[in-house]
Amino acid sequence: MDYKQLKKYQYSELISLRKFLFLPSSSLYKTLKSLHKNAFESNERIIFYYTGPIPYDLLAHLQRVVWHVDISNYFIAICNIHPETKDQIEQVRIKYSKDSNPFELIELEIKDQTLYQTDNPPLLNPPDTMCMYPWNNMELKPNGTIRPCCVYTSPITDVSAIPVNLNDPGVFSMEKIYFSADLKKLRQQFRQGEKPAGCKKCWQEEEQGIRSDRQLYNWIRRDQLHNIDYETEDIYNLNSLDLKLGNLCNLSCRICNSTLSSSWAVETLDQVPDPVEKKQHHAYISLRQGEWPKKQLDFWSEFQKILSHLRYMQFAGGEPLMLPHHFSVLEKAVDLGYARQITLRYNTNGTQYPESVLDKWKKFEMVNLDSRVDDIGKRFEYQRNGSSWQQVLENCKKFNLQRRLNFKTQISTSVSILNVYYLPEICAWINSENFDSWWLNLLNSPKEFSITNMTPSAKKLVLEKLIAYDFGQYQNQVDVFLSIIQNSSTVDGKDFVNAIKPIDLIRNQNFSLDHSDIAHAMGYVL
Numbered sequence: 001m002d003y004k005q006l007k008k009y010q011y012s013e014l015i016s017l018r019k020f021l022f023l024p025s026s027s028l029y030k031t032l033k034s035l036h037k038n039a040f041e042s043n044e045r046i047i048f049y050y051t052g053p054i055p056y057d058l059l060a061h062l063q064r065v066v067w068h069v070d071i072s073n074y075f076i077a078i079c080n081i082h083p084e085t086k087d088q089i090e091q092v093r094i095k096y097s098k099d100s101n102p103f104e105l106i107e108l109e110i111k112d113q114t115l116y117q118t119d120n121p122p123l124l125n126p127p128d129t130m131c132m133y134p135w136n137n138m139e140l141k142p143n144g145t146i147r148p149c150c151v152y153t154s155p156i157t158d159v160s161a162i163p164v165n166l167n168d169p170g171v172f173s174m175e176k177i178y179f180s181a182d183l184k185k186l187r188q189q190f191r192q193g194e195k196p197a198g199c200k201k202c203w204q205e206e207e208q209g210i211r212s213d214r215q216l217y218n219w220i221r222r223d224q225l226h227n228i229d230y231e232t233e234d235i236y237n238l239n240s241l242d243l244k245l246g247n248l249c250n251l252s253c254r255i256c257n258s259t260l261s262s263s264w265a266v267e268t269l270d271q272v273p274d275p276v277e278k279k280q281h282h283a284y285i286s287l288r289q290g291e292w293p294k295k296q297l298d299f300w301s302e303f304q305k306i307l308s309h310l311r312y313m314q315f316a317g318g319e320p321l322m323l324p325h326h327f328s329v330l331e332k333a334v335d336l337g338y339a340r341q342i343t344l345r346y347n348t349n350g351t352q353y354p355e356s357v358l359d360k361w362k363k364f365e366m367v368n369l370d371s372r373v374d375d376i377g378k379r380f381e382y383q384r385n386g387s388s389w390q391q392v393l394e395n396c397k398k399f400n401l402q403r404r405l406n407f408k409t410q411i412s413t414s415v416s417i418l419n420v421y422y423l424p425e426i427c428a429w430i431n432s433e434n435f436d437s438w439w440l441n442l443l444n445s446p447k448e449f450s451i452t453n454m455t456p457s458a459k460k461l462v463l464e465k466l467i468a469y470d471f472g473q474y475q476n477q478v479d480v481f482l483s484i485i486q487n488s489s490t491v492d493g494k495d496f497v498n499a500i501k502p503i504d505l506i507r508n509q510n511f512s513l514d515h516s517d518i519a520h521a522m523g524y525v526l
């Protein structure tokens with residue numbers, strides 16, 4: 001049909017907007033992604049049509065996806081004659097884009113005569129509380145349990161409500177986990193716009209103004225955000241794994257524990273002389289459980305099956321750059337030709353520089369190396385027991401020399417009572433090096449070290465120093481922590497001292513030596 005109102009435009013087809021009410025929710029994203037161009041001619045348009053009032057969620061979805069795939073509203077036109085459409089276009093523009101142009105409205109009625117049908121209507125304009133993790137991801141913990149992400153409070157359970165564990169004998173099936181009652185319920189809660197209780201860390205952080213894991217993952221994997229059919233239960237959505245392939249680690253950091261670090265487990269067991277008691281100790285169990293990647297052969301055959309779908313793998317541990325199975329995973333992805341479509345993200349303790357892996361990383365779509373550096377110099381060595389600051393410094397410099405389009409370096413700092421007073425010194429070090437980014441996160445556990453549990457004098461000491469320092473480009477991040485400290489009640493410091501002292505005695509260390517100001521303010525004396 002030749003419509004005279006459309007004569008001035010260049011367009012390839014007229015797209016029925018109504019059909020997206022009957023297609024999987026990712027369809028609109030896929031359509032617009034395929035039409036995306038870096039530059040459009042000024043008279044070029046992507047033209048949709050709809051007869052009658054356009055459902056709000058459909059229009060909002062369109063605006064969200066258009067903004068998301070980075071097409072200016074200027075190049076989107078909608079043929080519609082309903083009197084409310086103009087206002088609605090403006091409403092969704094304000095809510096879901098920063099574009100100053102609204103979609104163009106063409107006063108033209110084009111009827112879509114097609115009879116569409118679906119048994120499973122798409123979830124358009126998903127709730128703002130939506131999280132991609134339960135659709136996309138599984139976290140495999142060093143102790144063999146499985147969660148949708150690394151901050152969800154409880155492990156996924158089987159039909160008898162017992163946590164699934166990769167250490168258990170019996171057939172392991174990724175599909176069984178994906179379709180477990182726990183994960184199905186969680187996905188349903190997100191569809192309904194609820195805030196699941198197991199996600200409380202995310203909701204708390206968002207209330208505090210901290211970017212939660214949910215928001216971070218939705219951002220990091222934003223190319224997937226509208227590419228998921230949220231209304232379905234399809235295992236092919238599973239394209240991301242958080243692999244903690246054991247707890248082997250050379251450090252016993254103060255903020256860590258035996259489940260995540262073999263060094264912690266060994267140190268803890270050294271304090272248990274009785275052999276029977278030793279074997280029942282949780283540290284001993286953690287060491288055994290950390291060996292699941294060696295024992296669980298079913299997992300590896302399942303992994304091979306989903307490898308062609310994977311787009312994202314996170315590695316933590318233990319120390320991922322020491323874990324033998326991590327290297328085998330990379331090798332497999334490279335050998336089978338899937339590396340180019342996979343992004344890798346690491347949480348490393350900074351002590352390792354495995355030369356052998358550098359060439360492999362070049363074969364992946366992107367590698368983000370996130371080194372956990374909570375402090376500098378002697379304080380780093382105290383907080384991250386077993387480390388050498390000089391070694392970490394050299395590794396950071398070497399990794400920074402490798403930076404390129406598909407290799408980024410980040411420093412992450414878990415802000416706790418141990419290091420909050422020294423943020424200015426850490427910031428000065430960050431500024432003197434060449435990292436892509438610095439990320440501050442709030443340490444919640446062990447809670448004795450949380451900055452929400454400071455004595456009145458520690459609070460005063462920290463606030464005075466941090467407020468006086470100019471954190472430059474990181475100021476916004478630090479401001480959130482300042483506000484948390486300002487709004488927290490105070491404690492007497494005994495829990496902090498009781499958490500620090502026994503470990504100081506075992507390790508022949510003294511917190512107050514290199515942290516004298518904050519130690520004094522928290523009432524710590526050895």
Ligand code: SF4
Pocket residue numbers: 131132133134148149150151152153198199200201202212213214217
């Ligand atoms: S909302 Fe938070 S805790 Fe819940 S699944 Fe998403 S990232 Fe995990």
